[in-house]
Amino acid sequence: MDTLRGRAETLKLARLLDVEPQRLAFLEELPTDDVRLFRESAVAALFDEDPALLDRIAGVTKILPAAVAAGIAQKALGPRLAAALAGRLEPARAADIIDKLPVDFTARCCHHVDPRRIAGIMGRLDDDIVVRIALVLAERGDHLTMGRFVGHLRDSALKSILPQLTETTLLRTGFVIDHPERLGHIVELLDDQRISAVIEAAADHDLWPEAIAVASMAAGEQRARIASLTAAQPEVRLDSLIRATAGQDLWESLLPIVSLLSEDELRAVAALPALRDPAVLGGLVHGVVATGLWGDFLPLVRVLPPSARRVVAGVAGALDDAGLDALARGVDKEDLWDLVLPLIELMSDAARERVLALRAFQERPSG
Amino acid sequence: MSAEELALLRAELDVPLPDGFTELDGAQALLLAQALRRARERRASGLHESVEDALTLVPALTREPVRRMLFR
Numbered sequence A: 001m002d003t004l005r006g007r008a009e010t011l012k013l014a015r016l017l018d019v020e021p022q023r024l025a026f027l028e029e030l031p032t033d034d035v036r037l038f039r040e041s042a043v044a045a046l047f048d049e050d051p052a053l054l055d056r057i058a059g060v061t062k063i064l065p066a067a068v069a070a071g072i073a074q075k076a077l078g079p080r081l082a083a084a085l086a087g088r089l090e091p092a093r094a095a096d097i098i099d100k101l102p103v104d105f106t107a108r109c110c111h112h113v114d115p116r117r118i119a120g121i122m123g124r125l126d127d128d129i130v131v132r133i134a135l136v137l138a139e140r141g142d143h144l145t146m147g148r149f150v151g152h153l154r155d156s157a158l159k160s161i162l163p164q165l166t167e168t169t170l171l172r173t174g175f176v177i178d179h180p181e182r183l184g185h186i187v188e189l190l191d192d193q194r195i196s197a198v199i200e201a202a203a204d205h206d207l208w209p210e211a212i213a214v215a216s217m218a219a220g221e222q223r224a225r226i227a228s229l230t231a232a233q234p235e236v237r238l239d240s241l242i243r244a245t246a247g248q249d250l251w252e253s254l255l256p257i258v259s260l261l262s263e264d265e266l267r268a269v270a271a272l273p274a275l276r277d278p279a280v281l282g283g284l285v286h287g288v289v290a291t292g293l294w295g296d297f298l299p300l301v302r303v304l305p306p307s308a309r310r311v312v313a314g315v316a317g318a319l320d321d322a323g324l325d326a327l328a329r330g331v332d333k334e335d336l337w338d339l340v341l342p343l344i345e346l347m348s349d350a351a352r353e354r355v356l357a358l359r360a361f362q363e364r365p366s367g
Numbered sequence B: 001m002s003a004e005e006l007a008l009l010r011a012e013l014d015v016p017l018p019d020g021f022t023e024l025d026g027a028q029a030l031l032l033a034q035a036l037r038r039a040r041e042r043r044a045s046g047l048h049e050s051v052e053d054a055l056t057l058v059p060a061l062t063r064e065p066v067r068r069m070l071f072r
Helices: A002-017 A021-029 A032-047 A051-062 A066-086 A091-098 A103-110 A115-122 A127-139 A143-150 A155-164 A167-175 A180-188 A192-204 A208-217 A220-231 A235-248 A251-258 A263-270 A278-291 A294-303 A306-317 A321-333 A337-345 A349-356 B003-013 B019-023 B026-055 B060-071
Strands: none
Touching: A002 A021, A002 A032, A002 A143, A002 A208, A002 A251, A002 B026, A021 B026, A032 A115, A032 B003, A032 B019, A032 B026, A051 A066, A051 B026, A066 A091, A066 A103, A066 B026, A091 A115, A103 A127, A103 A143, A115 A143, A127 A143, A127 A155, A143 A167, A155 A180, A167 A192, A167 A208, A180 A208, A180 A220, A192 A208, A192 A220, A192 A235, A208 A220, A208 A235, A208 A251, A220 A235, A220 A251, A220 A263, A235 A251, A235 A278, A251 A278, A251 A294, A263 A294, A278 A294, A278 A306, A278 A321, A294 A321, A294 A337, A306 A337, A306 A349, A321 A337, A321 A349, A337 A349, B003 B019, B003 B026, B026 B060
8 A cells, every 4th residue: 555655645745846746756665654744844834934924915805805805816816825815814714705706716726725724614615616616626637636625525515526526536536635534434425336437447547556545545344345346347357457456566555455355256356367477476476575465365365276376386485585484474473374384285395395494384383 | 975965855844854754865855855945936936926916906006005014
């Protein structure tokens, strides 16, 4: 998940600083929470600048009727200054003025609003305005701004907005949502048919990373629901999911989702053509060694076709000492010996001897 | 060594850097510091331009006093 969160955080910071995201790609190597902290500090550095000037303008605005202030904001201030002022006004006053502004102008302001002030303002706007702003942002393809706002929307507004957004907009916005803890609840508002359509869109529009990120951020029950609805997709789509995951090394994000599947669903996944490809399986094993997700991986291995299991055993048996040691320690930590022993049986004699010689293996609980 | 560039980035951010950022090399820290500085400058000049635009709507006779009040 961290790879995808890192990508999303980099996109958000690039937007904040108005630089090409590719130039900040190096940030994806840093801990995601550090990048988020940096972004929050950058928000403060940018938005807390020149508060005296803004407060003086806001002071003038306060004595005007909301309709007059809205007229001035639109005709004279422009979206940047209007948004800056909205951040200095009492949220209720800002909402009064926004209420009098054309939606298209407000949508252009949204990009410039201090993210720390969004919750207070959104809570005071009528659903009707919120819905119209969201649709303008969607039409403009401004998913990053939508991602900043969506976590603050009331259910009543969400229920009007969600059916009007395209599946790709849902994926792209969910990917960069600023309050991921809200995502599970938002997913809950979508019926199974809509979620299946979103999954289909992920396959058709090469948006699997976005879909995996959304599923990862959704809380327990909703994550399992997405996993299950994904497993019900036709083989060709699931195969494209595995290929995309392998191509971008996203096993760390996908395996915890796969582990939520029922036995039958897991078998359907295990039978996919992509999971017979030695290159894919090799990357998968190395991904598991790097992330320690043995508990998520070994149940899948158990239901892989024999030829694929042999490939996994071969790759695992060829791991260097550190990799093999990591395997043994990971298996021991989660007591997964029952799952790994059949795999060891498939290894070459030399590899098996190396595994058997490992301290973790020798000290495993008997039985 | 990237100590100088990291110090520059820290100064632009105006708060201590998150731990992971100390791993950045000099070019990366400099890129971020410059991007942050440019973003601040753009925002400041954008605000001032917007205020000047707004002042054109104020009657000419009172424009200067209002400008002085705002930029005092």
